[in-house]
Amino acid sequence: MEVENQTQVTKFILVGFPGNWGMRVVVFLMFLMAYTLTVAKNVVIILLVQQNQPLHKPMYFFLANLSFLETWYISVTVPKLLFSFWSVSNSISFTHCMIQLYFFIALMCTECVLLAAMAYDRYVAIRRPFHYPTIMSHGLCFHLALGSWAVGFGISLAKIYFISRLSFCGPNVINHFFCDISPVLNLSCTDMSVAELVDFVLALVIFLLPLSITVLSYGCILATVLHMPTGKQKAFSTCASHLVVVTIFYSATIFMYARPRAIHAFNMNKVISNSMLLSPLLSTLSFIA
Template sequence: MEVENKTRVTRFILVAFPGNRGVRATVFLTFLVACILTVAENVIIILLVQQNRPLHKPVYSFLDSLSFSETWYLSVPVPKVLFSFRSVSSGVSFTHCMIQLYFFIALLCTECVLLAAVACDRYVAICRPLRYPTIMSHGLCFLLPLGSWTNGFGISLAKIYFISCLSFCGPNAINHFFCDISLVLSLSCTDMSTAESVDFVLALAIFLFPLSLTVLSYGCILATILRMPIGKQKAFSTCASHLVVVTIFCSATIFMYVWPRAIHAFNMNKVISIFYAIVTPALNPFIYCLRNREVREALKKLAYCQAIRSG
């Protein structure tokens, strides 16, 4: 009865980046540059993969899906952040908050599964090279990204359903620049044990299984490379970039969602969120694609064709 007499919250206040105008202007410029850079990098990768036959390989189809997901992944929190720099805090409706949270979680889960798919591809390429064309068929290369997107958006839908069923009676201030799941749950004024349990179980399913698959794949890859009499460096270089991306992604995610909640008292959640929501998507295309020899050659070819057309 006490909860029913309270006013239901229909709007949240995002306390983004308090401070003087100079600090907010610096952060705004950083976000804007990172956003433009990330979108440009990922669009270039998508166009290169789609238009160059030498890149029509299984691994590049997965990287193409990764670039597509990261473009949208970045677009979830950043536009709202850029518009919010006019003031210290900004409002967001309950519905908008749930939509933002849904797409952010869905794309995060999708990327987690896609990274595991790339690890499996590298395992087959290095540990089962003779069977690679048979195993990594066109059908499987279509089903793996499709399954990643389906699982990511399906799991996110289940999470958001239970969160949206909670009651929020106040306070309504979120100390973040977007609606983050742990902070939204902390504002609920009703029993949230079911929502927390569902969130925990689904997080384990979508994070630990792909992570375990990735670790197992790279364990087998490392063992195979160490047994090679020659060509160890070349073999490892084919998967080193992806291993760096996985390490950065998993480290930031574990620190954010597994670390004790005491980090929120020191605003560390904002710092880590900026890293995995803004910085990592900007670095990933350069790490796993733009440093790749085949991609660089395709990029030079594209630049050469554009120069001829312009001339």
């Protein structure tokens, strides 16, 4: 059967969260509340950091960047999801699906690098406190943040290029509530080995390299804290919230994406995706706590 004779899919149908009306209302309210709280809290954090001179420090600069990123991270998927609860036909065009997929991947990759930059900031603050203001200058912080965004959006271009070049001849039903990599790849009617390999290799690079930096940074931090007097070990508390965010984020992303084969347990994908979409709310609360 030749692919050229097949009809190219122009839109996809998102299954979302099927179920009875009562359950759908509960899920809708849960996501609406989580989305509203996350956006509101992140906006408050950004405004507080921007308008308060005492908060013009590297730690809060990166926190403001993370808050800005996570606001857009959930805005890529959740508004469409909320609309789908009241839509008769939950369809999305091929172009819009690729756009949603691109920004979701880009923001996720950016967060990987940004979390590593934040870990390095904590490493310098605890390991070299007297040189901290000199090392973590405004210029370095700016370039670390800019580099995080550039790497995240750049790598995602390669990912989405190979995915968008695949042929989709039908079926066009995505058993998910947004356009995610594995469900989309599973619908391709052509050989997706190259796209899958590129996705796997880039996933390893963008996940494992920043994760290695984060783990090494916290390993050095922990070694330093253990040799501190008991009274000074409170310094590690400034890292606790960031460590919670890293744990939640990487646990979900490595399970979901660091695989060479398309995932078939899509109901499990939905559960893990829910934790990823709710993690911005959890991370915001952990930083505020």
